[in-house]
Every structure is written in C-alpha cells, then in structure tokens.
Amino acid sequence: MQLVDFHCHLDLYPDFTEVIKNYEQKRIYTLAVTTTPRAWLKNNELTKYSKYIQVALGYHPQLVDESWRKELEIWIKHLPETKFVGEVGIDGSTKFKNTLVFQKQVFKEILIHCANAENKILSVHSLNSSRTVLDLIEEYLPQSKGRVVLHWFTGTIPEAKKALKLGCYFSINPRMLNTKKGQELLKTLPIDKLLTETDGPFVKINISDTIRGLAIAKHNTVDFISKQISNNFHTLINTQLLE
Ligand SMILES: [Zn+2]
Numbered sequence: 446m447q448l449v450d451f452h453c454h455l456d457l458y459p460d461f462t463e464v465i466k467n468y469e470q471k472r473i474y475t476l477a478v479t480t481t482p483r484a485w486l487k488n489n490e491l492t493k494y495s496k497y498i499q500v501a502l503g504y505h506p507q508l509v510d511e512s513w514r515k516e517l518e519i520w521i522k523h524l525p526e527t528k529f530v531g532e533v534g535i536d537g538s539t540k541f542k543n544t545l546v547f548q549k550q551v552f553k554e555i556l557i558h559c560a561n562a563e564n565k566i567l568s569v570h571s572l573n574s575s576r577t578v579l580d581l582i583e584e585y586l587p588q589s590k591g592r593v594v595l596h597w598f599t600g601t602i603p604e605a606k607k608a609l610k611l612g613c614y615f616s617i618n619p620r621m622l623n624t625k626k627g628q629e630l631l632k633t634l635p636i637d638k639l640l641t642e643t644d645g646p647f648v649k650i651n652i653s654d655t656i657r658g659l660a661i662a663k664h665n666t667v668d669f670i671s672k673q674i675s676n677n678f679h680t681l682i683n684t685q686l687l688e
Pocket of ligand 1: 452454478532644
C-alpha cells in the first residue's frame with residue numbers, strides 16, 4: 446500500500462531524525478509542515494536527501510502575535526526555495542481571539558506572495574474560521590496561481606462546496622472519521638480531492654486505518670482508496686497551473 450501523509454509535524458516528535466528514517470523506510474509520501482520559518486530551515490536541512498519527505502514553509506496561526514512582521518519577513522525570504530507552504534491559515538478559537546486581526550493580515554500576505562510566486566501548494570489550517578479562510582483564498586489566491594489543501598477541515602457542507610469550487614483538496618484526518626459531522630462532510634467530497642494526513646504527533650494513528658475508514662465511508666475497497674489517494678497526491682504535486 447502506497448501511503449500519503451500530507452500534514453505531519455515531523456519536527457515535534459521527540460526523535461526527529463529517527464522519525465525521518467522511519468517515514469523513508471515505510472516510503473510514505475509526506476508533507477512535513479513547519480510552524481515557523483526558522484523551523485523550516487532545520488527541517489529542510491535534515492530531509493535534504495529524503496526521497497519521500499517534502500518540507501513546507503510555515504507560519505502557524507496559533508503562533509502569530511504582534512511581532513508578526515519580523516517573522517513574515519523571514520518567511521518571504523525563503524519562499525522562492527520551496528514549492529510547499531504550511532502550516533498557515535487562521536485559528537478562530539476563543540483562545541486565539543486576541544491575535545485574530547494579526548492572523549488575518551499574515552494569512553492575506555501569505556496568499557498574495559504565493560499568488561505572485563505561482564504554483565505553490567499550501568496546507569491550510571481553518572479551525573473555527575473556515576468562512577474567513579475561504580473568503581481570503583477566493584480573493585487573493587486564484588486557482589490559476591496556486592493550490593490549497595485544507596487540513597482537518599471542520600467547516601459546514603456549504604463551505605466545503607465553496608472550497609471545491611475554489612479547487613481545494615482536503616487532507617483527511619482520522620478524527621474526522623469518528624464524528625457524524627465528519628462523515629456527512631465526507632459524503633460531499635469527491636474522491637479525487639482527498640488526501641490523508643496524521644497531523645502527528647497530535648493525533649496518533651496509522652494512515653492505513655484512515656484508508657480503511659475512508660473505504661467504509663465511500664463504499665469502496667481499501668485497495669481502490671489507497672490507489673486513489675496516491676494518484677491524487679501525484680496529480681496535485683505534478684500539476685503545473687496554467688496562466
Ligand atoms: Zn498541524
């Protein structure tokens with residue numbers, strides 16, 4: 446089975462280099478997201494020779510605060526060095542209410558820079574903020590300029606439909622399979638827009654369990670779903686967007 450983990454925090458595991466080795470051995474196509482542009486540098490160095498791991502340049506919305514300009518400057522500086530961006534987005538939870546204005550500004554700037562750079566692939570956090578996140582994507586990152594993968598999406602079905610119109614993919618977190626809302630959402634998502642993710646180390650589960658869960662939800666075989674996810678991954682990363 447060819448596995449895909451399109452949103453994983455490899456550097457937050459206790460033994461980073463061991464985890465890299467493990468993912469390589471298991472040949473899991475991985476998007477290692479980072480939470481700050483400085484963390485990206487280290488991740489990038491350690492996975493230089495990796496065949497299966499790609500590192501995304503991130504600035505996690507939960508870490509955005511009043512000193513965001515300095516951090517964003519570093520992010521902008523490194524953008525030309527990678528095709529992948531994440532974890533970025535907005536967290537609308539009460540705990541991060543105080544930084545919401547900064548978060549929106551940062552996400553907007555990130556989308557504008559990605560649109561200008563063209564052909565970037567973004568892993569986007571939209572917890573309690575799907576509507577704002579989608580509105581900003583619609584306004585600042587047209588489909589012809591970049592691709593968005595919504596990580597652990599918990600928005601409504603109309604919001605999911607809007608996301609599909611904007612060309613978004615969805616990386617499915619195992620936790621989404623265990624809720625009624627998640628199951629309902631899955632029904633509206635076409636199979637060619639799905640990827641799998643672990644969000645490790647925050648969620649501890651096997652990707653093959655997620656594949657099994659998806660197979661049940663989509664009334665299909667495990668073999669079919671795993672091939673489909675792997676095809677989706679290759680389609681996504683190989684698509685050169687048109688003008
Ligand atoms: Zn994450």
